[in-house]
Amino acid sequence: MSAPCEPRATAPASVPPSLPPLPPEPSATASASAPAARRPALDWRIRFAGLSLIWGFSFLLIKVGTEGYAPFQVTFGRLLAGTAVLVAAMAMRRERLPRSARTWGHLTVAALLLNALPFSLFSYAELTIPSTLAGICNATSPLWGMALSVVALSEDRPTRRRVAGLGVGFLGVLTVLGAWQGFSGLDLPGTGMALLASFCYPVGWIYVRRTLAGTGSSTLALTGSQLCLATVQLAVVTPLFTSAPTSFPLLPTLCVLALGALGTGLAALLQYGLVQEVGPTTAQMVTYFIPVIATAAGVALLGEQLSWNTPVGALVVLVGAALTQSRPRRAANTPAPKGGPPAAPAPGPPPVEAAGRGPRPPQP
Numbered sequence: 001m002s003a004p005c006e007p008r009a010t011a012p013a014s015v016p017p018s019l020p021p022l023p024p025e026p027s028a029t030a031s032a033s034a035p036a037a038r039r040p041a042l043d044w045r046i047r048f049a050g051l052s053l054i055w056g057f058s059f060l061l062i063k064v065g066t067e068g069y070a071p072f073q074v075t076f077g078r079l080l081a082g083t084a085v086l087v088a089a090m091a092m093r094r095e096r097l098p099r100s101a102r103t104w105g106h107l108t109v110a111a112l113l114l115n116a117l118p119f120s121l122f123s124y125a126e127l128t129i130p131s132t133l134a135g136i137c138n139a140t141s142p143l144w145g146m147a148l149s150v151v152a153l154s155e156d157r158p159t160r161r162r163v164a165g166l167g168v169g170f171l172g173v174l175t176v177l178g179a180w181q182g183f184s185g186l187d188l189p190g191t192g193m194a195l196l197a198s199f200c201y202p203v204g205w206i207y208v209r210r211t212l213a214g215t216g217s218s219t220l221a222l223t224g225s226q227l228c229l230a231t232v233q234l235a236v237v238t239p240l241f242t243s244a245p246t247s248f249p250l251l252p253t254l255c256v257l258a259l260g261a262l263g264t265g266l267a268a269l270l271q272y273g274l275v276q277e278v279g280p281t282t283a284q285m286v287t288y289f290i291p292v293i294a295t296a297a298g299v300a301l302l303g304e305q306l307s308w309n310t311p312v313g314a315l316v317v318l319v320g321a322a323l324t325q326s327r328p329r330r331a332a333n334t335p336a337p338k339g340g341p342p343a344a345p346a347p348g349p350p351p352v353e354a355a356g357r358g359p360r361p362p363q364p
Contacts, residue, residue: 044277051270052286056293058263059131059138060301061255062123068252070242071123076234078260079115083231085265086224095221106211107226108233113204115230116237121197128190130304135294136176136314137194139321142287143169145202146324162324169320175313223268284325288318 065074089095098104126134146166150158177183177191212222274283291314298304 044274047270047274048283048286051267051274052289052293054262054267054270055286055290056135057297058259059122059126059135059294060297061259061263062134063126063131063298063302064255065252065259066123066126068247068249069245069256070238071127072120072234072238072242073245074123074256074259075116075119076231076238077256078119078264079227079231079234081257081260082264082268083224083227083260085261086220086227086268089265089269090220090224093220095218095224097221097225098215098217100215103212103215103217103222104225104229106207107222108229110204110208110212111226111230111233113200113207115227116233118197118200119230120234121193121200125190125193125197128187129194130298131302132295132298132304132306132310133176133191134194135291135298136310136317137191138198138294139287139291139314139317140169140173140195141198141201142321142324143173143317144199145205148202148206159326161326165320165323165326167320168323169317172313172316172318172320175309175316177313178307178309219272220269223272227264288322291318 062074065077069077098107122134122138125137143166146158146162146169173195177186215222217225271283271286274286295306295311295314299306
């Protein structure tokens with residue numbers, strides 16, 4: 001973030017969430033001819049596990065960060081630290097910034113939808129809801145993406161299995177929220193903000209797919225530019241709603257810095273490498289580990305209470321999300337396209353990813 005790359009017949013979404021950049025995959029021929037010296041030092045499974053832990057612990061870091069800083073300050077700090085990491089990576093790789101004013105305009109909207117707004121909503125949500133619930137709400141992002149793809153992406157026809165997955169997933173959401181109890185004891189504004197944050201991701205992915213595909217800039221340059229614009233947006237908004245901090249408590253400060261440098265900066269680079277090495281379908285599986293790790297971290301380290309319906313509902317949500325991202329298997333005797341490797345069987349990539357070179361949101 002070495003297995004063979006998966007062919008990219010259609011563009012992959014998710015997690016991910018939130019989610020980090022997805023570069024175009026190299027062809028099998030290019031992959032086979034790549035020099036051995038370019039292989040990463042760490043096995044992809046180790047980097048996959050590291051990415052899962054980083055994103056899973058992000059909700060705990062947000063929770064602790066809001067104990068010392070206002071939500072907008074937490075978001076600004078994480079964006080600033082994350083941007084610093086990506087700018088350093090861009091400088092080392094000598095990446096060029098996009099030159100088109102139109103591209104910068106679209107990146108400004110993408111920065112709002114994929115970074116500034118959802119990050120701020122999660123920070124505000126965790127003032128009143130547990131980090132475990134925030135992590136589970138984040139897992140609903142593929143469900144929102146499936147629902148939106150039916151409306152916004154006419155070429156992506158839903159199958160019965162995926163429609164069923166949508167229903168199963170939202171049944172899981174109702175289970176997590178305890179709908180049969182009338183949502184008793186649930187902070188509705190905080191939960192609503194967490195769900196709205198998750199909804200922002202597929203909206204942003206659809207926007208990116210339609211506006212930033214084929215810009216000619218590298219994924220790293222687009223993602224770094226997007227985070228830079230999101231940081232500027234928070235730099236303008238934060239002073240309007242909060243006053244400057246009078247102190248810098250150690251633990252919340254370290255959590256905000258780790259949230260940005262690891263969860264927003266390093267995670268993007270890890271995901272970039274994973275997609276290049278093992279393909280988007282495998283790399284996106286990290287999405288299903290995030291709520292599990294977030295729940296374990298919240299219960300074990302923050303002492304958050306966990307009722308039976310929370311893990312049960314989370315499992316149902318993940319099953320529904322997996323079904324919404326499944327595609328029919330290609331027949332075994334289906335010939336491969338000329339000039340390329342045979343197509344990989346389903347489950348295929350999710351429905352709302354950027355087709356081509358577009359930045360994706362770091363999750364959560």
